[in-house]
Amino acid sequence: MTAQETQADGAESRSAVVVGGGLAGITAALGLADAGLDVTLLEGRPRLGGLAFSFQRGDLTVDNGQHVYLRCCTAYRWFLDRVDGAALAPLQDRLDVPVLDVATPSPRLGRLRRAGLPVPLHLARSLATYPHLSLAERAKVGRAALALKALDLADPALDDEDFGTWLGRHGQSARAIEALWDLVGIATLNAVAGDSSLGLAAMVFKTGLLSEPGAADIGWARVPLGDLHDKLAREALDKAGVRTELRAKVAGISRTETGGWRVRTDGEEIAAETIVLAVPQREAHELLPDGALDAKDQLLEIGTAPILNLHVIYDRKVLRQPFFAALGTPVQWVFDRTEASGLNGGGQYLAVSQSIAQNEIDAPVAELRERYLPELKRLLPAARGAQVRDFFVTRERTATFAPTPGVGRLRPGPRTRAPGLYLAGAWTATGWPATMESAVRSGAAAARAALGTLGRPHDHLFEEAA
Numbered sequence: 001m002t003a004q005e006t007q008a009d010g011a012e013s014r015s016a017v018v019v020g021g022g023l024a025g026i027t028a029a030l031g032l033a034d035a036g037l038d039v040t041l042l043e044g045r046p047r048l049g050g051l052a053f054s055f056q057r058g059d060l061t062v063d064n065g066q067h068v069y070l071r072c073c074t075a076y077r078w079f080l081d082r083v084d085g086a087a088l089a090p091l092q093d094r095l096d097v098p099v100l101d102v103a104t105p106s107p108r109l110g111r112l113r114r115a116g117l118p119v120p121l122h123l124a125r126s127l128a129t130y131p132h133l134s135l136a137e138r139a140k141v142g143r144a145a146l147a148l149k150a151l152d153l154a155d156p157a158l159d160d161e162d163f164g165t166w167l168g169r170h171g172q173s174a175r176a177i178e179a180l181w182d183l184v185g186i187a188t189l190n191a192v193a194g195d196s197s198l199g200l201a202a203m204v205f206k207t208g209l210l211s212e213p214g215a216a217d218i219g220w221a222r223v224p225l226g227d228l229h230d231k232l233a234r235e236a237l238d239k240a241g242v243r244t245e246l247r248a249k250v251a252g253i254s255r256t257e258t259g260g261w262r263v264r265t266d267g268e269e270i271a272a273e274t275i276v277l278a279v280p281q282r283e284a285h286e287l288l289p290d291g292a293l294d295a296k297d298q299l300l301e302i303g304t305a306p307i308l309n310l311h312v313i314y315d316r317k318v319l320r321q322p323f324f325a326a327l328g329t330p331v332q333w334v335f336d337r338t339e340a341s342g343l344n345g346g347g348q349y350l351a352v353s354q355s356i357a358q359n360e361i362d363a364p365v366a367e368l369r370e371r372y373l374p375e376l377k378r379l380l381p382a383a384r385g386a387q388v389r390d391f392f393v394t395r396e397r398t399a400t401f402a403p404t405p406g407v408g409r410l411r412p413g414p415r416t417r418a419p420g421l422y423l424a425g426a427w428t429a430t431g432w433p434a435t436m437e438s439a440v441r442s443g444a445a446a447a448r449a450a451l452g453t454l455g456r457p458h459d460h461l462f463e464e465a466a
Contacts, residue, residue, distance in 0.1 A: 022050020027443025
């Protein structure tokens, strides 16, 4: 038995191990430590942040992908406050999304933005003047939105139907789905309407667009994600007394003789009363002992979906807005990351975020360059005379869980049948799709469940009902 294990066995009632240093694991570790537990956080990578991280490419600091959040993301906003990072990832004053359509000879600009009116009038003017839909389509969108607002998110039957079928039944044309519903849904669900659970889609639209006027205001990091999810998170963990070990791949977990748990890495064994597995579903399946879940193999039925990100460095400024969405082109969302990346010597750095990238996730860089640079020229006239200094790609092949119909019944909650063992991760039963919000909610839920079992207070965590 190692010295670390001996120490933990002697203090089992106040010790915990969190496996995984993404947003879920960081949140769980902070929640447990803030309640007075001795917490060890183990992460196999050389950094924290999970799938929302940064890396260096020469003098550039590059995010692996563009991540945004909404004002209604109360858990992620709590996380930003907890790590003292809220000022570095501000929200829009009001929702404003430029939407360029290049199906016509010259790009046509529309905007989705809200007014200072109560729901649903906050979006009425924007929809009434949205140029990418016909007058009849705009009217039918309003009726579908009211029908969506009336759905009961607690109804499990919603999980069995796909969102596309529901939209068609409520008068939505293929164009309306493409130019509005999928414009939002692809970015939040990583799936088109026909491949999305109605339950998850309804949750996104009801919470983001139909709950409060400002719920869908968009926020994003003005600094590299690593500054928030690695640097500031590590500082917060250190201040909370969490022992954080990087490059600590967990090989297995097992029971101790005293009824607690033992976590085995390549370098040591750690014993604790409480364990939170904050890892992807397949890794959780490998680590969970038999009997910990009623149907452990269901975790393997939760599919995954990729996201592809294209990074383009121009020799001059070609985009004068912080971001835009696009129609009539393979391009989906484009963000200006010039300042955040530390790009020097002029020029502009654009990040092109491509969800539902199953058909392109393994495409060669040269092929992607040939396909997308002409599309950016169609969208951005200023790019037609600009030189491309660099073009590179980041790929997340398992970026999110697939939000397919029926996935809801596969997602477990934080508790397992094994005392002291809890689950966290955006793929668990948070009610949200695979977002930063879902990850933080899952970590808080796991910490809340563990602290409740231990009889410890957990009111320091964000309000679950918020």
